[in-house]
Amino acid sequence: MNKQLLHHSRFYEQITISVFVGLMLIVLSSCQFNKNPQLPPGAPNDGELDLPVGFEAVVVADSVGPARHLVVNENGDIYVKLKRAYETGGIAALRDTSGDGKADIIKTFSLDQTHGNYETGMEIHDGYLYYSTQLYVFRYPLNPDELVPDTTRRDTIVIDDHEHGHHEHIGKPLSFDNEGNLFTAYGAPSDACQEQNRIPGSPGKDPCLILDNHAGIWKFRADQFNQVQQESLNRDANPDVAPTGIRFASGLRSIVAMDWNPVDNELYIVQHGRDNLHSMWPQLFTAWDNAVLPAEEFGRVTEGSNFGWPYCFYDQFRERKVLAPEYGGNGDEVGRCSEFDNPLVGFPGHFAPNDLKFYQGDQFPEYYRNGAFIAFHGSTIRNPYPQAGYFVAFIPYQNGEFSKDWDVFANGFTGVDPVVNTNDSEHRPVGLAVGPDGSLYISDSVDGKIWRVMFKGERSAFGEEQLANMKVIKETASNIRYPDKEGDDLQKEVPVAGQEVYELYCAACHQRNGEGVAGRFPPIKGSTKIQDRDSLVTVILAGQNTPDYEIQMPPHDFLDDEEIAGLASYILQEFGSEGDSITSDEVNKLRESILSMD
Known part of the structure; x- marks a missing residue:
């Protein structure tokens, strides 16, 4: 074989080997570090x-x-x-x-x-x-x-x-x-x-x-x-x-x-x-x-x-x-x-x-x-x-x-x-x-x-x-760490009348904003039940089972008349149409009416 041709042949052979070794190193590196080319790009x-x-x-x-x-x-x-x-x-x-x-x-x-x-x-x-x-x-x-x-x-x-x-x-x-x-x-x-x-x-x-x-x-x-x-x-x-x-x-x-x-x-x-x-x-x-x-x-x-x-x-x-x-x-x-x-x-x-x-x-x-x-x-x-x-x-x-x-x-x-x-x-x-x-x-x-x-x-x-x-x-992150007893209290200010009762007994289900939790607790904000004073108090006293929601509301008749009056007034003014406060006498009359039907 011509020396010049032999030289070119060996030269190309060395290039081929170098390219092959390089490709193998890339493959091995990819395997070692798990940079998987088959995984799609992230968002x-x-x-x-x-x-x-x-x-x-x-x-x-x-x-x-x-x-x-x-x-x-x-x-x-x-x-x-x-x-x-x-x-x-x-x-x-x-x-x-x-x-x-x-x-x-x-x-x-x-x-x-x-x-x-x-x-x-x-x-x-x-x-x-x-x-x-x-x-x-x-x-x-x-x-x-x-x-x-x-x-x-x-x-x-x-x-x-x-x-x-x-x-x-x-x-x-x-x-x-x-x-x-x-x-x-x-x-x-x-x-x-x-x-x-x-x-x-x-x-x-x-x-x-x-x-x-x-x-x-x-x-x-x-x-x-x-x-x-x-x-x-x-x-x-x-x-x-x-x-x-x-x-x-x-x-x-x-x-x-x-x-x-x-x-x-x-x-x-x-x-x-x-x-x-x-x-x-x-x-x-x-x-x-x-x-x-x-x-x-x-x-x-x-x-x-x-x-x-x-x-x-x-x-x-x-x-x-x-x-x-x-x-x-x-x-x-x-x-x-x-x-x-x-x-x-x-x-x-x-x-x-x-x-x-x-x-x-x-x-x-x-x-x-x-x-x-x-x-x-x-x-x-x-x-x-x-x-x-x-x-x-x-x-x-x-x-x-x-x-x-x-x-x-x-x-x-x-x-x-x-x-x-x-x-x-x-x-x-x-x-x-x-x-x-x-x-x-x-x-x-x-x-x-x-x-x-x-x-x-x-x-x-x-x-x-x-x-x-x-x-x-x-x-x-506030959704993971333990809350600070004082600093994370969302109810630090003195609540208005009725709000304290709502926060204790109602907000857990209906939420602070009154919008409930989809599929579990119904919203009260905008509900027809809170547009009528008697209906609202009756639901609080007697409870309610709302279709399509998992959790039934129990009666809250353990609250006294004054507590229910304050609670109902707060709900009306916060989540319904503003109006006069509900009195404890109104609550008492409805309580007696419910008891007479039992």
């Missing part, structure tokens, strides 16, 4: 979220409707529970066909209105999409080639066939173990099992018979049809039902956040603590106590577990369960509560935990491996202090146990600081799901915004420096 300002350094978020969908739980299939399709099926559709199915992380196909299905509100509860298990309504657990077979499942092939797995009274705490979350069992919760239609529900000073029923078929977790077979909760309930009316469920755990007032942990093969929950310590027992608990107690409990649940509701609640400051005031407790006494299960972590009260997901993905740094994400939906009853929650927390799993020192993982949902009224928050995180690539998905119950959170930093370098910004948020 400007990460969709308004605050995240640890190295994380980005893309907005998958902006307004699918009031979303609850969600799941992500192996092919990346997303299924979102939509509350109020009669308005927006039961389930939204989302698909991204362009790879930009945003859903360009959105369809709704399961529009059957005869089985109750869709509420919470949805999981993918063994190729089926399982979902619950208030009174049923259904499933559809999934076909990865089809976004919407064949709705003609619906199986009924569980039938809730007994009376619940009003629909408080009736949503049914779902989890599955590795042995073909399905777990779901039956919430308590009560705050504290009082003899007179939500009436100040009313003692608790002892024993609390609600525990027979509520306030616990039941286990069913995942592949059997038409199962009911207990053998004795309505068996004659349902002769073809399959074998019944098994009560797995008790003493759990309200469970929405629940997940099976594959690391230790155990069930975990985060339960909503009870409410109204101050308004029911003002001589024992201050408004500040009411704002931060009792704890929201993250715990492991094994067969036979009993977490003590309604007899006890967990005090995260004392790190123990204490006797509830309905059962003779004073905020410090333990009594029978030493017999019940304690949580692993006690979060501040009324954060409202609505979903729990363990992380086994490979995308996030090792710090997140096997840890627990919790979506806190946000409080309604912290008045007169700012409402709290409205963020996603993370509990690290280290050295074979969960840390008590939890992190803030995602914040910024509220758009305001402080949150004075629940409806002031722009978004409220409620559902969590881990996608096949390890991304974390978060749903919002206000407009139905869906975020996909991704890690694009250096996995090997992730540590305290990347978490520093979230630690500052945990210590300073």
Whole structure:
């Protein structure tokens, strides 16, 4: 070969080798630092979220409707529970066909209105999409080639066939173990099992018979049809039902956040603590106590577990369960509560935990491996202090146990600081799901915004420096930190006549601005009930059950005539049309009229 040609050949061979080595270094660097080119770009300002350094978020969908739980299939399709099926559709199915992380196909299905509100509860298990309504657990077979499942092939797995009274705490979350069992919760239609529900000073029923078929977790077979909760309930009316469920755990007032942990093969929950310590027992608990107690409990649940509701609640400051005031407790006494299960972590009260997901993905740094994400939906009853929650927390799993020192993982949902009224928050995180690539998905119950959170930093370098910004948020954000007893009191000024009664007994539900909480408590601002003096006083005295709202208003006839007169006058002038004050004589006449009809 010509020397010149040989020289050129070797020269090009060296260039080829150099280019190849360079490309390999780029690939290896990309693998080492997890800068995954397949992840879509994040949204400007990460969709308004605050995240640890190295994380980005893309907005998958902006307004699918009031979303609850969600799941992500192996092919990346997303299924979102939509509350109020009669308005927006039961389930939204989302698909991204362009790879930009945003859903360009959105369809709704399961529009059957005869089985109750869709509420919470949805999981993918063994190729089926399982979902619950208030009174049923259904499933559809999934076909990865089809976004919407064949709705003609619906199986009924569980039938809730007994009376619940009003629909408080009736949503049914779902989890599955590795042995073909399905777990779901039956919430308590009560705050504290009082003899007179939500009436100040009313003692608790002892024993609390609600525990027979509520306030616990039941286990069913995942592949059997038409199962009911207990053998004795309505068996004659349902002769073809399959074998019944098994009560797995008790003493759990309200469970929405629940997940099976594959690391230790155990069930975990985060339960909503009870409410109204101050308004029911003002001589024992201050408004500040009411704002931060009792704890929201993250715990492991094994067969036979009993977490003590309604007899006890967990005090995260004392790190123990204490006797509830309905059962003779004073905020410090333990009594029978030493017999019940304690949580692993006690979060501040009324954060409202609505979903729990363990992380086994490979995308996030090792710090997140096997840890627990919790979506806190946000409080309604912290008045007169700012409402709290409205963020996603993370509990690290280290050295074979969960840390008590939890992190803030995602914040910024509220758009305001402080949150004075629940409806002031722009978004409220409620559902969590881990996608096949390890991304974390978060749903919002206000407009139905869906975020996909991704890690694009250096996995090997992730540590305290990347978490520093979230630690500052945990210590300073009013929706997360403990409120200052004086500085954060939104009712510091001396209230006008009637306002103090409203703040104590009404603002927790109807909110300080009178606008209520969507789906839970009706608004009084602008209501026709407050335009008529007699109607307003009658509702205060006798209570009211408002359709389409979960919580029934109890009678407030325990207030004296002067207190009701001041309260009604304040409501009229603050939220209705201005007019003359209502007198105690007017209240007394209406009270006597109501009594004569009983």
